[in-house]
Amino acid sequence: MAKPVSIEVWNPNGKYRVISTKPMPGTRWINLLIEQDCRVEICTEKKTILSVEDIISLIGNKCDGVIGQLTEDWGETLFAALSRAGGKAFSNMAVGYNNVDVNAANKYGVAVGNTPGVLTETTAELAASLSLAAARRIVEADEFMRAGLYDGWLPHLFVGNLLKGQTVGVIGAGRIGSAYARMMVEGFKMNLIYYDLYQSTRLEKFVTAYGEFLKSNGEQPVHWKRASSMDEVLREADVISLHPVLDKTTYHLINKESLATMKKEAILVNCSRGPVIDEVALVEHLKQNPMFRVGLDVFEDEPFMKPGLAEMKNAVIVPHIASASKWTREGMATLAALNVLGKIKGYPIWGDSNRVEPFLNESVRPPAACPSIVNAKALGLPVSKL
Ligand SMILES: NC(=O)c1ccc[n+]([C@@H]2O[C@H](COP(=O)([O-])OP(=O)(O)OC[C@H]3O[C@@H](n4cnc5c(N)ncnc54)[C@H](O)[C@@H]3O)[C@@H](O)[C@H]2O)c1
Numbered sequence: 001m002a003k004p005v006s007i008e009v010w011n012p013n014g015k016y017r018v019i020s021t022k023p024m025p026g027t028r029w030i031n032l033l034i035e036q037d038c039r040v041e042i043c044t045e046k047k048t049i050l051s052v053e054d055i056i057s058l059i060g061n062k063c064d065g066v067i068g069q070l071t072e073d074w075g076e077t078l079f080a081a082l083s084r085a086g087g088k089a090f091s092n093m094a095v096g097y098n099n100v101d102v103n104a105a106n107k108y109g110v111a112v113g114n115t116p117g118v119l120t121e122t123t124a125e126l127a128a129s130l131s132l133a134a135a136r137r138i139v140e141a142d143e144f145m146r147a148g149l150y151d152g153w154l155p156h157l158f159v160g161n162l163l164k165g166q167t168v169g170v171i172g173a174g175r176i177g178s179a180y181a182r183m184m185v186e187g188f189k190m191n192l193i194y195y196d197l198y199q200s201t202r203l204e205k206f207v208t209a210y211g212e213f214l215k216s217n218g219e220q221p222v223h224w225k226r227a228s229s230m231d232e233v234l235r236e237a238d239v240i241s242l243h244p245v246l247d248k249t250t251y252h253l254i255n256k257e258s259l260a261t262m263k264k265e266a267i268l269v270n271c272s273r274g275p276v277i278d279e280v281a282l283v284e285h286l287k288q289n290p291m292f293r294v295g296l297d298v299f300e301d302e303p304f305m306k307p308g309l310a311e312m313k314n315a316v317i318v319p320h321i322a323s324a325s326k327w328t329r330e331g332m333a334t335l336a337a338l339n340v341l342g343k344i345k346g347y348p349i350w351g352d353s354n355r356v357e358p359f360l361n362e363s364v365r366p367p368a369a370c371p372s373i374v375n376a377k378a379l380g381l382p383v384s385k386l
Pocket residue numbers: 095096097116117119123171172173174175176177195196197198243244245246249250271272273297298320321322323
């Protein structure tokens with residue numbers, strides 16, 4: 001028998017029981033659910049990562065939908081429990097859903113939501129910050145100051161890499177990868193090389209237009225190239241940022257062999273998912289190549305790091321905070337809640353999950369649609385005409 005978990009209840013007499021496995025930022029998401037006759041139960045357990053047993057206990061005997069987190073293991077056991085409790089809706093409060101077994105959700109007819117778009121720029125901004133922090137050794141220099149070691153300007157003190165005119169490499173040029181590429185090209189006048197399964201015509205057009213603008217101002221233009229293999233990016237780029245989804249094709253995409261093809265002074269940034277990098281191989285590479293630097297937001301065995309990583313001066317490491325701006329996190333909570341609410345109410349699916357702004361405008365009612373359901377097709381859910 002699982003231990004009961006502590007909860008906070010809003011609108012106790014609501015008809016539909018919706019659970020959030022964590023308190024989420026803002027109150028709009030709660031109000032939107034309450035206005036539509038939901039009883040909202042928020043898990044207030046102190047422990048960060050809930051176990052499958054904790055979540056089964058939260059679901060109980062009657063539950064219409066759950067808003068969950070990327071730290072939870074949403075597989076066969078949980079979807080079966082949700083289905084037994086009458087639930088037909090689950091949403092991750094995240095765009096990535098590698099913690100969800102979508103086939104299991106399909107089997108029980110549960111819709112799986114995610115939160116694209118609202119976190120694109122925020123996440124790209126952190127990838128740009130990590131690129132800069134690694135290139136200019138900001139964390140090392142900060143530690144040096146705080147340790148009282150600064151005793152005057154020196155020609156060799158914390159010399160790093162100039163980004164202007166160098167090449168930025170993007171692996172996975174989807175929403176976030178493209179936003180990051182634009183920031184690095186426009187902000188630092190870097191050339192772009194990218195690798196994705198699909199061509200990013202909008203990104204290419206952006207770089208071409210910016211290059212022409214620079215040229216018309218008498219400046220060196222920037223260029224783009226779509227690589228035919230990931231290795232081409234690794235060989236040619238000075239800063240490489242990883243933005244693919246995590247799946248079988250991207251697990252350990254960066255490993256001992258691929259690290260060896262990168263420039264000795266390259267910078268590698270990861271704001272996608274930890275297992276995209278073989279972290280043991282990375283630690284060894286950082287040890288052998290002190291001029292090689294990394295900026296990491298995600299780790300292979302979160303919340304843990306592989307032995308040795310924390311000691312590496314050439315690594316900048318932050319705890320999975322890439323989407324952590326107030327506007328974005330409140331927006332993610334709203335989208336997740338509307339995914340669950342929309343399925344409960346029988347709303348259709350929003351036609352373009354890359355264009356979620358109408359759901360985020362606080363001064364108007366959100367459209368009567370589910371913002372983003374990843375298994376909509378498999379479940380045969382209708383698409384909104386709005
Ligand atoms: N660190 C964070 O807090 C944070 C925040 C947001 C998203 N993410 C991660 O970033 C990922 C990307 O988010 P997005 O909104 O840009 O998604 P997206 O679907 O728009 O982009 C992913 C891109 O990866 C490409 N891709 C897939 N397999 C590939 C492969 N084998 N090689 C090269 N490219 C491949 C796809 O074609 C797509 O263009 C999410 O799935 C999530 O895991 C992390």
